Amino acid sequence: MAFFKKLKDKLFNSSSKLDEGLDAIVTDGAEVDTPPPADAPARPAPVATPAPRPEEIPPPVSETPAPPPSEAPPPSAPAPTPTPIEIPVEQTPPAGGKSGLLGRLLGRESSAAPRRALDDDMLEQLEELLITADMGVDTALRVTANMAEGRMGKRLSAREIKELLAQEIARIMEPVATPMPLYPKKPQVVLVVGVNGSGKTTTIGKLASQFKAAGKTVVIAAGDTFRAAAVEQLQIWGDRAGVPVLTAPEGSDPASLAWDAMAQAERDGTDLLMIDTAGRLQNRADLMEELSKIVRVIRKKDETAPHNTLLVLDATTGQNALSQVETFQKLADVSGLVMTKLDGTARGGVLVALADKFGLPIHAIGVGEQIDDLAPFDPEEFAAALTGLDTR
């Protein structure tokens, strides 16, 4: 199945909500064109059209220099292998203008499609709809203001509004869509943080499997030593991914496990060491101490580690994800996000709010419970899926 179709299906709840909401807004108070007046706007001028995306996904190693300048890859560094979180994206119509034009040319949108003049009332309805889709008030206001710029009084069809919205969303998301950077450092230490249940274990398993498929050697440290069940789950995912999982006795110090794991990874020349961590936010001070101790200890072995601190967020928590980012930014030096459970949630809009508010890279999205249900984040596909623009 085309990846776009899969994403669209999986984002069904979000997209149908926006999709139907936008249709309703236009129908509410719309007039039917028969035919549209010659001077009617054939289609709105595109807003701040996002720079055309290259056909190819960004290179695996980001432009970001390795943590300290001295660690920057030497010119002779071996060519990076394709990043594991890159998944070939099938050709899909862009979220923006082209599909609309094509749609029109192919007669997808009849000239009798209902149109509604863009006025304050309609803008308010749009804002409300975006807020209910978890975009948050600030982002919803900014998005609608941009959509309205230069278009007040223009008569727009539902499809044109969806295209405008998709363009605006893609424009916000474009800068944050970056795969997890890979460095020539061995081991590259990836600290994985997030609240319990956000999908850390699952994401570590999926990422480990993708890194391994890309030819990297990976080892996982089960750093949530306080919960036997968490360790067992991680072992199951390690088995699935074919990657060893280092564990420590229940209740032992996670920092000491991290130390041992670093030593083993260094000894074995392992490419990536992924460290799972506890996610108990109930006692923030303890968690902060635990995370900073892990970091202190691994820095004794490599002062540039951790090279990535991934925050795993559960999309179904909606706006709560925003406060989790704020909290974890205080606890750890978060370098990127993975958003899980985007399948089957009506709260996908929170990604837009996250990108708008924090600008942290979104490395990947979880769209299911299977090992291959982790996809690179593609802003245009996401915008199209979220707004219900598709190839129907």
Ligand SMILES: Nc1nc2c(ncn2[C@@H]2O[C@H](COP(=O)(O)OP(=O)(O)OP(=O)(O)O)[C@@H](O)[C@H]2O)c(=O)[nH]1
């Ligand atoms: N539908 C869906 N479910 C997911 C996704 N990612 C994780 N899950 C499910 O979410 C639940 C929690 O995932 P875990 O990976 O165990 O979460 P965790 O953060 O490690 O949780 P703790 O072990 O309690 O700290 C599991 O039932 C997973 O199958 C996803 O992308 N989509």
